[in-house]
Amino acid sequence: MTMNYTITEASNEKTIERYLLEQGYSQSLIRHLRNTENAITAGGRAVYTTHRLISGETLTIAFPDEKNSEHIVPARMPIDILFEDEHLLVINKSSGVPIHPSQGNFDNTLANGLAWYFKEKQESFTFRAINRLDRDTTGLLIVAKNPLSACILSDMVKRHEIHRRYLAVVQGELPIEGIIDSPIARTHDSTIERCVDPVNGDPARTFFQRLFYDPATNHSLAGLRLETGRTHQIRVHLKSIGHPLPGDFLYNPDYRYIKRQSLHSFRLDFIHPVTRVPLFFEAALPADMQFIGITSTEGLWDNDF
Incomplete structure (x- = not known):
């Protein structure tokens, strides 16, 4: 892969190292390129990362295979x-x-x-x-x-510039909306299982909305947004407020309606790392989570959530 950058007046006299750092290159990646023959050229000639750029010249980064x-x-x-x-x-x-x-x-x-x-x-x-x-x-x-x-x-x-939204089916009638602000830690007797632990836990915060409630099965569809990304955060937090996910072998092994934890990474919003074009993706509610009597979240999700 090759990346070409046309140097503007705003970057005149900047060193290549500083310029690449501003483009999002890490120090380790710059070091790797520095140690690769002909990976960094300016104006068609190999240069060091201490080279000061000139407005109008082309900086070329050739990534090794x-x-x-x-x-x-x-x-x-x-x-x-x-x-x-x-x-x-x-x-x-x-x-x-x-x-x-x-x-x-x-x-x-x-x-x-x-x-x-x-x-x-x-x-x-x-x-x-x-x-x-x-x-x-x-x-x-x-x-x-x-x-x-x-x-x-x-x-x-x-x-926190990659925005993720989740859908979960949870037991019971979830409140309309809320915030779960409870630290999470490993349980004392397991390397896998987590629990709410106000003393030893790491800070964890989950925002939720109830999108739909099915009285026939007594389950709710929740929209979820995370401020932190702790292991098993959604599963632990929802259980802690009395609304565990069905099918969860660790925290709620109730397999009457679904055979795996009813959790789905529904939506991603982020800026493309190189082109800087905004990207937006959604993935439809999986078939095995539709047992609560809903097949689509269209019109349910609050885009401002």
Whole structure:
């Protein structure tokens, strides 16, 4: 991949290092480029990152070819790709699919499926998931395709510039709206399970709205927005106020209506890391979450939430 930048008057006399930092390059990425022959050129000649740019010249960054991610075995599987360009993918993940390989999940993960996808395209593949979803959580996630988009998107996550909205089916009649502001920590006897812990927990805040209530099943459809991103935050917070997610093997193993936790990453809003074009994606409510008698959230969601 090659990136070309035409230097404007506003960047005249800036060093290349400063300019690249302003474009979202990380120090480690700049260091990697600095140590790669002919990766940085200005006006057609190789230069150091201390070179001071001149208005009107072209700065060219040539990213070295990448090797495939080690230990990720390509495995054929269906992947619902909603958007792809040379910088990123937006994927609507199915339930039952872990994000990356781990003990017991060697060749059945999203990473394995993407390794196959890029192998078929005869393109190199390094797995860079920007936001993570639990194995049984469905919906939208972003995968960066190169180191530049990866470092910019990761910084956007830290600055809360990637806006995520979730849908969850919860037990009982949820209040119309509210905020759950309760610290979350590991339980003392598990490395996986979390709990509300006001003393030892990390700050966690979840905003919710009730979008629909089904008296026949006594379940509500909740719209959710996170101010923090703690492990299992939605699942723990909703349980803590008496409205757990059905089908949740850790926190509420009630499988009468659904066989996995009823949580869906519904909506993503963010600025493209390179083109700076606003992007917006939605993924429809999955079929297994429609047991409460609703198939679409159209007209229910408050866009200002």
